[in-house]
Amino acid sequence: MDWDKLRIFHAVADAGSLTHAGDKLNLSQSAVSRQIRGLEEQLNTNLFHRHARGLILTEQGELLFDATAAMSRRLDTAAARIRDSEEEVFGELRVTTTTGFGTLWLAPRLPKLYEKYPDLKVDLMLEERVLDLPMREADVAIRMKEPSQADLIRKKLMMIRMCLYASPAYLEANGTPQRIEDMSDHRLICQNTDSDQVGAGVTLIQQLMMHDVRSLLTVNNYFGVLQGVLHDLGIGVLPNYLTDDFPDLVQVLPQTQSADVPVFLAYPEELRQSQRVSAFKDFVQDEIISYRRRLKDS
Structure with missing residues (x-):
């Protein structure tokens, strides 16, 4: 199969347009169209549905695009390894x-x-x-x-835990809880248990919610939780690696924290x-x- 035709097909499928693909490849629209027609004749099938707003892949076109996308990724990997x-x-x-x-x-x-x-x-x-x-x-x-x-090549980097933190201003205004039951008198800031997060964090939040927490702010990531804590809104469930960059945060109820969470770095064997x-x-x-x-x- 002619790689030039496959390369042009991939560009058209990716752009959804003969014109945009031609601009990217520095080819005229007619030249791109001829190559696509030649490939379709070679395969004896239609690769695109053509309509006024652009091109949509047929089922056969999607199969070919999956193959050219895989080839493109492999070529990118090879090029990167050569450049290094x-x-x-x-x-x-x-x-x-x-x-x-x-x-x-x-x-x-x-x-x-x-x-x-x-x-x-x-x-x-x-x-x-x-x-x-x-x-x-x-x-x-x-x-x-x-x-x-x-x-994959993988390496364990460190272990972290989810803990409770508050700002000094919040604790000065609202007091510091001494027991987990005291959380009922404070606002809890955390991720919703239905959002994507580490299982240990979900377990800790569920444990806290069993103690009649009356005021709650949920955010779908830890950055938002941190912002709530820094702005004196309540006591937040946050990873303990934050203490290095936010030394003014006060850990609350230090005996109440999650199980260890491993942090891994990984990359493909081919990038060794x-x-x-x-x-x-x-x-x-x-x-x-x-x-x-x-x-x-x-």
Whole structure:
């Protein structure tokens, strides 16, 4: 099968338009159209439904697009590995992690990574959905549980716990609870138990809710919970890695906290030799070592 035709088909399917694909490929619309017709004749099938607003893939077209998308990802991987050299770290690195960890721990530390590797381009994808690393939806993942996907290199970075925190101003105005039963006199700020979060966090929230919490603010990520705590709205359920960057937060009811939650870094086996991945992995590990030392000294 002619790779040029497949390449043009992939561009058209991705853009949904002959014109937009032609602009991307620096080809005329007529040239793109001829290549698509030639591919359809070769396969003896229609690959697109054509209508006034653009092109939609047929069932056969979707099958072919899945195949060309996989080929494209493999080519991107090969190109990235070729570009990586022993001395230099450059190019795009796609990193996925949760919204909470990405905004509250990772992003504030990235200036150190860019200072060391100014030509690196990090695409930080913050979402609770677990992306498929072997299919190259991302290059590196940091997750709050051990990845189950095959063909991954994984490393446990640290253990965290979900704890209760409040601002000094809130506690001065409302008092500090001494027992978990005292939470009924305070506003609890947490994620809704139906939202995506670590299971240990859900268990802790459920435990707290059993004590007749009358006032509640729920947010769908830890960044929002932190903002509520910082603005003196109540007592929040937050990961304990925040204490490094927010030392003024006061831990409330220190005996009330979640079970340990492991934090893992993972990347595909095929990126084992990638200088970008190695640089990012070393950076994260160095930051965690520094974080542990500060906690020990505090």
